[in-house]
Amino acid sequence: QITLKESGPTLVKPTQTLTLTCTFSGFSLTTIPEGVGWIRQPPGKALEWLALIHWDDDKHYSPSLKNRLSITKDTSKNQVVLTMTNMDPVDTATYYCARKLALPGNRAFDIWGQGTMVTVSS
Amino acid sequence: DIVMTQSPDSLTVSLGERATINCKSSQSVLHSSNDKNYLAWYQQRPGQPPNLLIYWASTRESGVPDRFSSSGSGTDFTLTISSLQAEDVAVYYCQQYYTKPYTFGQGTKLEMK
Numbered sequence: 001q002i003t004l005k006e007s008g009p010t011l012v013k014p015t016q017t018l019t020l021t022c023t024f025s026g027f028s029l030t031t032i033p034e035g036v037g038w039i040r041q042p043p044g045k046a047l048e049w050l051a052l053i054h055w056d057d058d059k060h061y062s063p064s065l066k067n068r069l070s071i072t073k074d075t076s077k078n079q080v081v082l083t084m085t086n087m088d089p090v091d092t093a094t095y096y097c098a099r100k101l102a103l104p105g106n107r108a109f110d111i112w113g114q115g116t117m118v119t120v121s122s
Numbered sequence: 123d124i125v126m127t128q129s130p131d132s133l134t135v136s137l138g139e140r141a142t143i144n145c146k147s148s149q150s151v152l153h154s155s156n157d158k159n160y161l162a163w164y165q166q167r168p169g170q171p172p173n174l175l176i177y178w179a180s181t182r183e184s185g186v187p188d189r190f191s192s193s194g195s196g197t198d199f200t201l202t203i204s205s206l207q208a209e210d211v212a213v214y215y216c217q218q219y220y221t222k223p224y225t226f227g228q229g230t231k232l233e234m235k
Binding site for chain 2: 037039046047048049052060061062063064096098101103105106107108109110112113114115
């Protein structure tokens, strides 16, 4: 059974850096063509893709947020970490990590964590 | 960025009736090298994470009921629920994964009459 779980702070102050950890089980990020991504959803709004890291450490970022994002993996711990700098109230959202569908070239997300709500407020 | 536009924004359908949701991309998501459309559909029930329904525009994910189907190619796609069930009440999203950023539509809220 594949599971993913997000963890991190629920409240951050403006200008601070957010660090979120996705801990997963049931698959390995050393296996072709696995990948884990981050997607967020502001309250009552649509989904927004943020970043994706592949088994071979290939990283994809949303161009509009690229300067603020970093995605890394620790395969020994089965974790993927997302950092987002210079947080703003508009970044208030539920942040999801999700496994990329294990098909070459496919970047749909078949297994999602439950999400973690992050509020940006002073 | 590829803009994904869904229609309608909301939809009310009776139990057992057909529901149709449209998704239009601002540019083609059909990859010429493999003739695949880089398009997925998700269902998001209230308070839940999204659930993958369809990928490659028409391939149903394992475990998804066959009342869900999708068609289309290039820039225009349709998700059809052939006979609405109570558990289908949700928001539905399309997503393109042809090029970064892998954008989602704004969502279509499906309610039961």
